[in-house]
Amino acid sequence: MTPEVHYDYKIGVPELVDYKEIFSSDTSSFGGSDVHNPDIKIPVAEPFGEAPFHIKVTVPPLAGILYQPVRK
Numbered sequence: 752m753t754p755e756v757h758y759d760y761k762i763g764v765p766e767l768v769d770y771k772e773i774f775s776s777d778t779s780s781f782g783g784s785d786v787h788n789p790d791i792k793i794p795v796a797e798p799f800g801e802a803p804f805h806i807k808v809t810v811p812p813l814a815g816i817l818y819q820p821v822r823k
Contacts, residue, residue, distance in 0.1 A: 754812030756786055762818070763802025764794050769821040770806050777811030786811035791821060 764770060770792045777783030792806040799805035810816065 756812055757810040759807045760810045761799050761805045762808055763799040764804050764806055764818075764820075765802055766820055767794055767796060767804055768823075769793055770818045771821050772808075772816055773819045774817040775811060775814060776816075777814035783811065783814055786814070788816070792818070 772788040772792075775783070775787045777786050779785050786809060788808050792808060794804040794806050796804055806818070808816065808818075
């Protein structure tokens with residue numbers, strides 16, 4: 752498996768609220784390449800998988816990311 756960045760990767764989300772990345776194991780402090788998603792992600796009102804909505808993110812190579820809803 753070759754390390755590869757995946758752009759516009761769909762992730763299903765449960766709510767129609769904005770989302771922000773709160774963790775990426777690809778940061779330089781973990782020895783990663785610093786591929787991350789600094790922008791707020793706005794969900795699309797279209798089902799994906801078991802979720803009623805989805806966001807599109809950049810998935811770093813060989814890393815994990817976590818998102819959190821942004822409550823206004």
